[in-house]
Amino acid sequence: MNMHWHRPTVRFVAFAAAGFLTLSACSSSKSTKTTSGSSTTAAAGGTTATTAGGSGTVSNDYALKYTGGTAGAADDSKTPITIGFVNEEGGVPSFPEATQGVQAAADYVNKELGGVQGHKLVLEKCLVQTEEDGQKCGTQLANDPKVQVVLTGTLVVGNQSLYSVLAGKKPVIIGNPLPAPDFTVKGTTAFTPGSPGVVEGMAVFIAKKLQNVHKVAAIYSNNPAGTVAFTALFKPILAKFGITDVTGVPVADTATSTDYQQALQSSGAAKADVVVPLVTVQGCIAAYDAFQALGIKPTTVTSGLCFGTPMTQHLQKDLGLKDQVPDGWYFGGYGYSYFIPDAASGMTTYLAKVHQYGPPNVEYTGFAGPDFADLLTIVKFLNAIGADKITSDAINAQISAFHGPMMLVAGPMNCGANPVFPSLCGTEMGVEQYKGQKWSAVADALNNSAIDPAKA
């Protein structure tokens, strides 16, 4: 029998009883400032760098052109430029991959893209688990004069209190818009089509690209994001195309395979032409298991939330399959694919750099990508403004003038044009399929057939 130990991080001397509360495990405070945390040796800009994730070599040309940066490392002697970053981590649900993506991007910019005109980028991170945390992060970043722009990772809680403090005071760029406030609050911006665009696009895909669909069964998360996705976005689009036999069943965020079996039966999944799980990756795993338990294999259309390491581990380690994701499923996303990388969208650059600067086994398929791209887009704006002229107003002006192309996202950007969802700039989405252990572009920017729900 062996004991496994960890070394206590002693930050200071504490006396008497109070010292006992100095918990050995609490080596990180909730709000931290970090610059480059990677020990990887980066190649000089303009040349090529070997990636740690096995994605081969990639040039910095795309990123230098996209950001308007200069090859080389940032100058440590220059005053750093601080960007606020807020993400939901540590609670249920939790999205650490968004932080990993944005940190990898910051490291990449500092090591290879010359920072912002030589100035190092610093992320002032603030993590959220509750509504109180959202307000705390908003207050902290609003009060910090060094922070002129705030980027978010993924928030399903705390966004309302965060935006109530920040909106109108400093530009807020939403990395992964999910619940309603992410696309309805004025004064915030998302350079993606967000869940509204993806979910509406999935409905268009089902109605126009799949054959003979009459009955659709959906399972959606019983939270504001899931409810809005199904009732306000998904169902009305299907109805518009004449598909009215649509059944949706809400499931709790923590629903298990047992709950999903029940929900699938209630939705009539066994007889549906298409089944649509609008849930997180854990929900997708439970839904897949429920399919097996009920002995059904329906045509399944879902979002990019359903792929990722947990799904692959479950299929390969727990079930002994060779599949990366469930065979035959369709996945909606932002128009490009992590599994069919192309250079023009910046995907190959992203994959190489997120593996190089991210932690080992980084979850690169989820919310990391949009945040990586958003940070490079912010750097683009800051380079255009000039390091010594950065203000919130100047950044807002850059946001308004930005019409794309956006890294990793298909289609033009049109910020503020959507009257219902004023924060959303993206307009197009795409669908890929995994079949026979291979990915293929079905309706996305890779085969020039990305879906614009507004024009469908």
Added chain:
Amino acid sequence: MGPSGNARGRLALRLRKPLISLPGIGVMVVGAAVALVVILSALSPTSAKEQLQNLLGGTGSGALYAAIALGIVLTFRGSGVVNFANGATAMYVGYVYNDLRRTGKLFLPPLPNPLALIQGVVHKAGAHKFSVLDWPTSIDFNGGKPFTLWPAIVLALVFALLLGLLFHFLVFRPLRHAPPLAKVVATVGIFLVLQAIVVLRFTSQAQPVRFILKKRPVKFPGGITIGRDQLILAGLVVAITVLLWAVFRFSRFGLATRAAAENEKGAVLLGFSPEFLAGTNWVLSTLLAGLLGILLASVNSSLDPITFSLLIVPALGAALLGGFSSFSITTAAAFAIAWSQAWLRFIETKHWFPQTSQGPVPGVVEALPFLVIVVALFLRGRALPERGTISSGRLPFAPRPNHMVVRTAFPAAVCVLALFTLSSDWRLAIINSLVGMVICLSLVVLTGFVGQISLAQMTIAGAAGFTLSKLVTSANVPFPLGPLIAAIVAAGFGLLTAIPALRVRGVNLAVVTLAAAVAIENFVFRNPSWSGGLNGANVGPPRLAGLKFGPNDVTKVGDGKLPNPFFGLFCLVVVVLLALMIVNVRRSTTGRQLLAVRSNERAAAAAGVNVAGAKLLAFGLAAFVAGIGGALSGYRFGSVTPNTFGSIASLTFLAFAYLGGISSVTGAVLGGIIVANGVSFTALQHWFHVDPKFTLLLGGLGLIITAILNPEGIAGAVREAGLRLEGLGRRRRSSEDKTTPPAAPADLVEPRTLAEAGDSA
């Protein structure tokens, strides 16, 4: 003219008698569920086969509910404790099993390394290379290799056995003569600690669990399909039910446990040790919870810290239907609840089901356990049998406040100074603490003064928050009318919650209020017509005569940063006003009546106190105060969300209120100081670098320790220390005078009248 006190007492006693027998209730509930299905099936155009298929789809959930409920019944029969942490125990053992299966290691709780202090001191002295032994994080039993199935199960069950012994010897044995409130609080503390350990070790993300039973369909005649794993699990739960029934019916141990449950004194006289029986039942209960936790995790193919823990609500409903004594009725009720929920979930998808702007009316399925519990309690009156314990401990002391001017003005002045001089993060912490104090004050009225355990205070606060949002956004109701109306609406919710309290008390009431919290959260807060739909439930900042004092209004006073110190000042004024109001209630005849009801309802009724009226008053007043807290919370965030006012938040607030001292205004103030994101945790974070993620763990541990060692909370400990110092001073003076004996403090004088008895209750 109403009936006399004695008549009312007799009426109350009559009302408390069960209207129907225990098996009768089980049969009635199952029968009612079947009848409902049959009636609605007849009305519905959907085929009977389809309805049966969907009804049986709840078999797996029924097994989950039954598994947790059986553990609750077992613990209650053995020790008289309603274990709110039974689901959390199943979850914890599930994690132990899963870790053994995946890594071969037993994880250890993330406790502080006491040697770190020595290392720090030595480093401070200049010896920077000195290092002490590291603190273990896990024990490797298998050389770093994962365990196979059976060794992992056996080791996990050994761990469950030890956990049961720990629960008994460290927590519930010391609490065996404590009042129900202390036991409830202790189980809530265990719930929080187990959950916090798992979150700290594994994060809150669901962990995949390897199947024990492969996922395959079982097809029945008529095309009905059920998952094989669900059927096996259900069969196992039924088998365990039969086994438990046989043990308690025929074995000497079972008979002794039943005897002790009926009459502890009698059991002692017959030579049985109630403590041994309680300990054995705790071990049995955690073993059962552990075994089923392992199986449930496998069937669910995932584990997370929340799901099992929250199964406690329907499980409590089933246990209550079984009268906390019948294993078979408990299991039957669990399946009936789950099947009804599954069928309702199917019915929800039909076009004729009542709709909102965003789909079917939400929360109907989640509200079902609450309805079952209320119906069961109404039919039985006093569902939970009283145990014939040797003695029951006294409730926390509720002192009569004095020196109010000094005790109010001084802390208020300190708070004002802090709001306008300290940095913004401290200011935010003070505001969070002030809002927390309001919720804690509401618990002082309800639990501290009247002894009613409510696990729904945050839900009631939420009712006010959502009402305020509607009033502000839809009707433009101005400040301060908006929050006042919202608090009155909350008082209405409080009175509704009070209706069951007229028939039940103690732990039963806690169960009812917890179920009510879940029902209101899902039925009301998640209803788009309340929650604001797409745009959310926003709350605009407060404005009065041109004054802007919302938290995000910028002011030039102070450092000019957010949050606005004037919002803090506004919160402080509210806290002071409410505290003075509650102090006056405590000092008045009404306060003495409330305390008399807390001490002994029958005696209070005999003395002419209107028990029902006192309870209604307390519930209404407490809900009004909580409503003000909900309104402040809405202003603080600029919006209200269901998550802020969920059932877990209510549990946590009860914990903080109890820690502070649930029976005094001072205790509420201290409770507010220690809430999450409040002053104390900000201090721990700033001064001792304690990460806020340890809030739940420290809160839970503090709760258990307080329940065992110091039921009167921090406020009680401070008061006692003060009294001892005062006594010491008096003794010293008297020894100097050697003339007059020292007078006892006013609070400790033996009461001479009933009114004074209320004061000393």
